[in-house]
Amino acid sequence: MSAIPTPASPSAGRQPINHGRRVVVAWIVLSIIATPLVAIFLGPILPPGNATEQAHGQVIDNTVLTATITPVLCLLVVFFAYTLSTFRAAPATALEDGPPLRNHNGIQVLWVVLTTVVVLFLAGFGTYELLQDGAGGGQGPSPVAVPAGVHRMLQVQVIGQQWNWTYRYPSYGGVETQVLYLPADTWVALNVTSLDVVHSFWAYKLGVKADANPGVDNIAYVKTRGPMSFDLRCAELCGLWHGYMYQTGHIVPQSQFASWIRQQQRLDQPVAKYLPKYARFYYPDPQRRAG
Protein backbone atom coordinates (compact mmCIF):
# COMPACT_ATOMS: atom_id res chain seq x y z
CA MET A 1 0.00 0.00 0.00
CA SER A 2 1.46 3.29 -0.99
CA ALA A 3 1.83 6.16 1.47
CA ILE A 4 -0.64 8.97 1.30
CA PRO A 5 1.10 11.97 -0.28
CA THR A 6 1.30 14.92 2.12
CA PRO A 7 0.89 18.46 0.87
CA ALA A 8 4.18 20.33 0.42
CA SER A 9 4.98 22.54 3.37
CA PRO A 10 4.90 26.28 2.52
CA SER A 11 8.59 26.71 3.44
CA ALA A 12 9.86 23.80 1.35
CA GLY A 13 12.41 24.87 -1.24
CA ARG A 14 13.10 28.27 0.41
CA GLN A 15 16.66 29.24 1.23
CA PRO A 16 17.28 29.78 4.96
CA ILE A 17 17.65 33.46 5.80
CA ASN A 18 21.29 34.54 5.79
CA HIS A 19 21.25 36.93 8.74
CA GLY A 20 24.99 37.57 8.56
CA ARG A 21 24.76 38.81 4.97
CA ARG A 22 21.81 41.06 5.82
CA VAL A 23 23.72 42.65 8.70
CA VAL A 24 26.82 43.18 6.54
CA VAL A 25 24.82 44.73 3.68
CA ALA A 26 22.92 47.04 6.05
CA TRP A 27 26.22 47.98 7.74
CA ILE A 28 27.95 48.82 4.46
CA VAL A 29 25.00 50.88 3.22
CA LEU A 30 24.71 52.80 6.50
CA SER A 31 28.49 53.39 6.64
CA ILE A 32 28.58 54.70 3.06
CA ILE A 33 25.82 57.17 3.92
CA ALA A 34 26.93 58.15 7.44
CA THR A 35 30.72 58.53 7.03
CA PRO A 36 30.67 61.42 4.51
CA LEU A 37 27.83 63.10 6.45
CA VAL A 38 29.92 62.96 9.64
CA ALA A 39 33.00 64.32 7.85
CA ILE A 40 31.10 67.13 6.07
CA PHE A 41 28.63 68.29 8.73
CA LEU A 42 30.04 67.21 12.11
CA GLY A 43 33.75 67.73 11.29
CA PRO A 44 33.74 71.55 10.99
CA ILE A 45 32.00 72.05 14.35
CA LEU A 46 34.36 69.77 16.29
CA PRO A 47 36.70 71.45 18.81
CA PRO A 48 39.05 73.19 19.24
CA GLY A 49 38.21 75.74 16.50
CA ASN A 50 40.06 77.92 14.05
CA ALA A 51 41.93 80.52 16.10
CA THR A 52 45.32 79.19 14.92
CA GLU A 53 46.67 76.99 12.14
CA GLN A 54 47.39 74.36 14.80
CA ALA A 55 43.84 74.44 16.17
CA HIS A 56 42.52 74.14 12.62
CA GLY A 57 44.85 71.16 12.11
CA GLN A 58 43.42 69.58 15.26
CA VAL A 59 39.89 70.01 13.89
CA ILE A 60 40.99 68.11 10.78
CA ASP A 61 42.60 65.40 12.96
CA ASN A 62 39.42 65.10 15.01
CA THR A 63 37.39 64.87 11.81
CA VAL A 64 39.61 62.03 10.50
CA LEU A 65 39.33 60.19 13.84
CA THR A 66 35.55 60.63 13.99
CA ALA A 67 35.05 59.58 10.35
CA THR A 68 37.29 56.54 10.91
CA ILE A 69 35.24 55.30 13.84
CA THR A 70 31.90 56.01 12.15
CA PRO A 71 31.76 52.58 10.39
CA VAL A 72 32.56 50.90 13.74
CA LEU A 73 29.65 52.76 15.35
CA CYS A 74 27.43 51.87 12.37
CA LEU A 75 28.26 48.18 12.84
CA LEU A 76 27.23 48.31 16.49
CA VAL A 77 23.99 50.15 15.70
CA VAL A 78 23.05 47.79 12.83
CA PHE A 79 23.99 44.68 14.80
CA PHE A 80 21.96 45.66 17.86
CA ALA A 81 18.98 46.94 15.86
CA TYR A 82 18.90 43.79 13.72
CA THR A 83 19.36 41.43 16.66
CA LEU A 84 16.75 43.13 18.82
CA SER A 85 14.18 43.26 16.02
CA THR A 86 14.78 39.82 14.44
CA PHE A 87 15.62 37.51 17.30
CA ARG A 88 13.21 38.91 19.84
CA ALA A 89 11.30 36.03 21.43
CA ALA A 90 7.54 36.28 21.75
CA PRO A 91 6.52 37.15 25.32
CA ALA A 92 4.97 33.73 25.98
CA THR A 93 8.00 31.74 24.75
CA ALA A 94 9.98 29.87 27.36
CA LEU A 95 13.55 31.04 27.81
CA GLU A 96 15.85 28.82 25.84
CA ASP A 97 19.61 28.76 25.32
CA GLY A 98 20.77 29.59 21.79
CA PRO A 99 22.89 27.29 19.63
CA PRO A 100 26.56 26.98 20.71
CA LEU A 101 29.05 29.40 19.17
CA ARG A 102 31.78 27.82 17.07
CA ASN A 103 35.18 29.17 16.25
CA HIS A 104 35.32 31.06 12.95
CA ASN A 105 38.85 31.54 11.65
CA GLY A 106 37.85 33.86 8.82
CA ILE A 107 36.14 36.35 11.14
CA GLN A 108 39.00 36.22 13.64
CA VAL A 109 41.62 36.94 11.00
CA LEU A 110 39.49 39.70 9.47
CA TRP A 111 38.97 41.28 12.90
CA VAL A 112 42.68 41.23 13.82
CA VAL A 113 43.76 42.55 10.40
CA LEU A 114 41.12 45.31 10.27
CA THR A 115 41.69 46.59 13.79
CA THR A 116 45.49 46.45 13.32
CA VAL A 117 45.26 48.47 10.10
CA VAL A 118 42.98 51.07 11.73
CA VAL A 119 45.20 51.43 14.82
CA LEU A 120 48.46 51.60 12.82
CA PHE A 121 46.95 54.12 10.40
CA LEU A 122 45.79 56.34 13.27
CA ALA A 123 49.15 56.00 15.07
CA GLY A 124 51.04 56.99 11.89
CA PHE A 125 48.63 59.80 11.08
CA GLY A 126 48.78 61.11 14.68
CA THR A 127 52.59 61.02 14.76
CA TYR A 128 52.84 62.85 11.43
CA GLU A 129 50.39 65.49 12.62
CA LEU A 130 52.23 65.96 15.93
CA LEU A 131 55.49 66.55 14.09
CA GLN A 132 53.86 69.27 11.99
CA ASP A 133 55.18 72.30 13.91
CA GLY A 134 54.40 70.64 17.22
CA ALA A 135 50.64 70.81 16.72
CA GLY A 136 50.32 73.43 19.46
CA GLY A 137 51.58 71.21 22.31
CA GLY A 138 54.18 72.22 24.91
CA GLN A 139 57.46 70.65 23.78
CA GLY A 140 59.73 71.49 26.70
CA PRO A 141 62.81 73.69 26.50
CA SER A 142 64.28 72.07 23.34
CA PRO A 143 61.42 71.52 20.89
CA VAL A 144 61.72 68.66 18.42
CA ALA A 145 59.04 69.85 16.02
CA VAL A 146 60.04 73.36 15.01
CA PRO A 147 58.04 75.11 12.28
CA ALA A 148 60.10 75.07 9.09
CA GLY A 149 60.93 78.18 7.08
CA VAL A 150 59.69 80.66 9.70
CA HIS A 151 61.94 83.71 9.89
CA ARG A 152 60.05 85.96 12.30
CA MET A 153 58.38 84.66 15.40
CA LEU A 154 56.89 86.66 18.27
CA GLN A 155 58.14 85.43 21.66
CA VAL A 156 55.50 85.59 24.39
CA GLN A 157 56.22 84.37 27.89
CA VAL A 158 53.21 82.96 29.72
CA ILE A 159 53.74 83.03 33.49
CA GLY A 160 51.52 81.07 35.85
CA GLN A 161 51.40 81.81 39.55
CA GLN A 162 48.92 81.17 42.34
CA TRP A 163 46.42 82.21 41.05
CA ASN A 164 46.78 84.27 37.95
CA TRP A 165 48.40 84.44 34.52
CA THR A 166 50.62 87.27 33.32
CA TYR A 167 52.55 87.71 30.07
CA ARG A 168 55.93 89.14 29.12
CA TYR A 169 57.03 90.24 25.69
CA PRO A 170 60.86 90.08 25.52
CA SER A 171 61.02 91.80 22.13
CA TYR A 172 59.25 94.79 23.70
CA GLY A 173 61.61 95.31 26.62
CA GLY A 174 60.22 92.42 28.68
CA VAL A 175 57.02 94.38 29.39
CA GLU A 176 54.62 92.39 31.60
CA THR A 177 50.87 92.52 30.93
CA GLN A 178 47.73 91.30 32.70
CA VAL A 179 45.98 90.23 29.50
CA LEU A 180 47.21 88.13 26.59
CA TYR A 181 47.12 89.91 23.25
CA LEU A 182 48.47 88.28 20.10
CA PRO A 183 48.73 89.80 16.62
CA ALA A 184 46.72 88.09 13.86
CA ASP A 185 48.41 86.02 11.13
CA THR A 186 51.65 85.76 13.10
CA TRP A 187 53.87 82.91 14.23
CA VAL A 188 54.07 82.93 18.03
CA ALA A 189 56.36 81.00 20.38
CA LEU A 190 54.59 80.68 23.72
CA ASN A 191 57.21 80.21 26.43
CA VAL A 192 55.19 78.80 29.31
CA THR A 193 56.60 78.85 32.83
CA SER A 194 55.57 79.26 36.46
CA LEU A 195 56.73 81.22 39.49
CA ASP A 196 55.57 78.74 42.12
CA VAL A 197 53.79 75.40 41.61
CA VAL A 198 52.84 73.38 38.51
CA HIS A 199 50.08 75.00 36.44
CA SER A 200 48.95 74.21 32.92
CA PHE A 201 48.27 76.86 30.29
CA TRP A 202 45.19 75.73 28.37
CA ALA A 203 43.90 77.96 25.59
CA TYR A 204 41.89 75.37 23.74
CA LYS A 205 40.76 77.59 20.87
CA LEU A 206 44.44 78.19 20.11
CA GLY A 207 44.95 74.42 20.21
CA VAL A 208 47.46 74.91 23.03
CA LYS A 209 47.92 73.04 26.27
CA ALA A 210 51.30 73.34 27.93
CA ASP A 211 52.42 72.64 31.49
CA ALA A 212 53.73 75.63 33.40
CA ASN A 213 56.55 74.41 35.66
CA PRO A 214 58.82 76.58 37.81
CA GLY A 215 62.38 76.49 36.46
CA VAL A 216 61.29 75.28 33.01
CA ASP A 217 60.73 77.06 29.69
CA ASN A 218 58.02 74.99 28.00
CA ILE A 219 57.68 76.06 24.37
CA ALA A 220 54.58 75.74 22.15
CA TYR A 221 54.33 77.14 18.62
CA VAL A 222 51.19 78.51 17.01
CA LYS A 223 50.39 80.59 13.97
CA THR A 224 47.43 82.83 14.72
CA ARG A 225 44.63 83.32 12.21
CA GLY A 226 42.08 86.15 12.06
CA PRO A 227 41.08 88.34 15.01
CA MET A 228 39.00 86.71 17.73
CA SER A 229 38.82 86.31 21.50
CA PHE A 230 39.54 83.06 23.28
CA ASP A 231 39.25 81.57 26.75
CA LEU A 232 42.30 80.44 28.62
CA ARG A 233 42.48 78.68 31.93
CA CYS A 234 44.63 76.58 34.22
CA ALA A 235 44.31 72.84 33.60
CA GLU A 236 46.37 71.61 36.56
CA LEU A 237 44.95 71.58 40.07
CA CYS A 238 47.25 74.15 41.66
CA GLY A 239 45.69 75.07 44.96
CA LEU A 240 42.67 76.74 46.53
CA TRP A 241 41.85 79.23 43.75
CA HIS A 242 42.79 77.02 40.80
CA GLY A 243 39.30 77.46 39.35
CA TYR A 244 39.83 81.23 39.40
CA MET A 245 42.71 81.03 36.89
CA TYR A 246 40.72 81.83 33.77
CA GLN A 247 40.97 84.83 31.47
CA THR A 248 39.97 85.98 28.03
CA GLY A 249 42.79 86.47 25.52
CA HIS A 250 42.58 88.35 22.23
CA ILE A 251 43.94 87.92 18.74
CA VAL A 252 43.82 91.41 17.20
CA PRO A 253 44.89 92.97 13.89
CA GLN A 254 48.64 93.63 13.77
CA SER A 255 48.25 97.43 13.82
CA GLN A 256 46.02 97.21 16.91
CA PHE A 257 48.57 94.93 18.58
CA ALA A 258 51.34 97.46 17.85
CA SER A 259 49.42 100.31 19.48
CA TRP A 260 48.33 98.10 22.40
CA ILE A 261 51.89 96.99 23.21
CA ARG A 262 53.13 100.63 23.06
CA GLN A 263 50.42 101.57 25.53
CA GLN A 264 51.41 98.67 27.80
CA GLN A 265 55.05 99.80 27.71
CA ARG A 266 53.97 103.31 28.76
CA LEU A 267 51.82 101.93 31.60
CA ASP A 268 54.62 99.60 32.68
CA GLN A 269 57.33 102.26 32.77
CA PRO A 270 56.88 103.50 36.38
CA VAL A 271 57.01 99.95 37.81
CA ALA A 272 59.39 98.33 35.33
CA LYS A 273 62.38 98.77 37.63
CA TYR A 274 60.69 96.61 40.27
CA LEU A 275 60.14 93.73 37.87
CA PRO A 276 62.67 90.92 37.87
CA LYS A 277 64.87 90.95 34.78
CA TYR A 278 63.31 88.99 31.96
CA ALA A 279 64.56 85.40 32.04
CA ARG A 280 63.58 82.20 30.24
CA PHE A 281 62.27 80.82 33.55
CA TYR A 282 62.16 81.62 37.23
CA TYR A 283 62.45 79.77 40.55
CA PRO A 284 60.16 80.14 43.57
CA ASP A 285 63.24 80.41 45.80
CA PRO A 286 64.73 83.90 45.27
CA GLN A 287 68.16 82.55 46.29
CA ARG A 288 68.22 80.42 43.12
CA ARG A 289 69.07 82.24 39.96
CA ALA A 290 66.59 82.49 37.12
CA GLY A 291 67.58 80.89 33.82
Ligand SMILES: [Cu+2]
Ligand atom coordinates in the same frame (compact mmCIF):
# COMPACT_ATOMS: atom_id res chain seq x y z
CU1 LIG B 1 47.03 76.90 38.17
